[in-house]
Amino acid sequence: NAGVTQTPKFQVLKTGQSMTLQCAQDMNHNSMYWYRQDPGMGLRLIYYSASEGTTDKGEVPNGYNVSRLNKREFSLRLESAAPSQTSVYFCASSARDTTPYEQYFGPGTRLTVT
Amino acid sequence: AQKITQTQPGMFVQEKEAVTLDCTYDTSDPSYGLFWYKQPSSGEMIFLIYQGSYDQQNATEGRYSLNFQKARKSANLVISASQLGDSAMYFCAMRPSLSNQFYFGTGTSLTVIP
Numbered sequence: 001n002a003g004v005t006q007t008p009k010f011q012v013l014k015t016g017q018s019m020t021l022q023c024a025q026d027m028n029h030n031s032m033y034w035y036r037q038d039p040g041m042g043l044r045l046i047y048y049s050a051s052e053g054t055t056d057k058g059e060v061p062n063g064y065n066v067s068r069l070n071k072r073e074f075s076l077r078l079e080s081a082a083p084s085q086t087s088v089y090f091c092a093s094s095a096r097d098t099t100p101y102e103q104y105f106g107p108g109t110r111l112t113v114t
Numbered sequence: 115a116q117k118i119t120q121t122q123p124g125m126f127v128q129e130k131e132a133v134t135l136d137c138t139y140d141t142s143d144p145s146y147g148l149f150w151y152k153q154p155s156s157g158e159m160i161f162l163i164y165q166g167s168y169d170q171q172n173a174t175e176g177r178y179s180l181n182f183q184k185a186r187k188s189a190n191l192v193i194s195a196s197q198l199g200d201s202a203m204y205f206c207a208m209r210p211s212l213s214n215q216f217y218f219g220t221g222t223s224l225t226v227i228p
Contacts, residue, residue: 031214043205092159
């Protein structure tokens with residue numbers, strides 16, 4: 001089992017460019033999440049998807065869009081990147097109905113916007 | 115509102131000693147789960163331990179135990195017999211049972227001194 005995979009691992013963008021971060025899980029989890037991690041601020045939820053076909057905003061959704069392509073895949077899109085979006089992005093998944101339903105995380109994408 | 119507070123930005127512990135990392139939470143949901151994650155310098159997020167709000171006993175996983183005091187809304191992580199490999203960031207998180215969202219604290223950086 002690969003668990004949660006993310007691509008790319010690193011990315012540098014210029015202000016105004018767009019990109020999509022890809023995430024896939026092979027654990028048959030219903031719920032998937034996108035977080036950003038900035039120094040001193042912990043993990044902040046951008047968007048999540050409780051099940052295939054649904055998405056909901058988290059704490060910091062502005063400037064991002066998501067697509068739950070199928071049960072396995074959940075992508076995050078930056079339409080017009082800004083320096084404030086420089087961060088490390090984590091995708092995660094979890095089961096929904098079986099405790100302890102801990103989250104499994106991908107390895108992260110380090111994004112720099114210049 | 116849901117909130118996780120970790121008041122110790124950095125902690126030091128001597129190798130082989132025990133250390134307690136503090137976590138307090140705020141929620142109005144009657145049922146919730148509490149989680150601790152470890153993030154070493156390599157960046158991945160590793161699930162350590164889970165406590166359900168209705169669990170009668172404190173959770174333990176090897177050298178990790180969770181000191182759960184429901185009335186005080188605290189869920190402190192205790193690491194016994196610290197090892198050099200325990201040096202990492204530690205995050206406390208909560209998921210209300212009626213929600214699909216996880217809420218993270220800002221983390222505590224633990225350094226184990228040889």
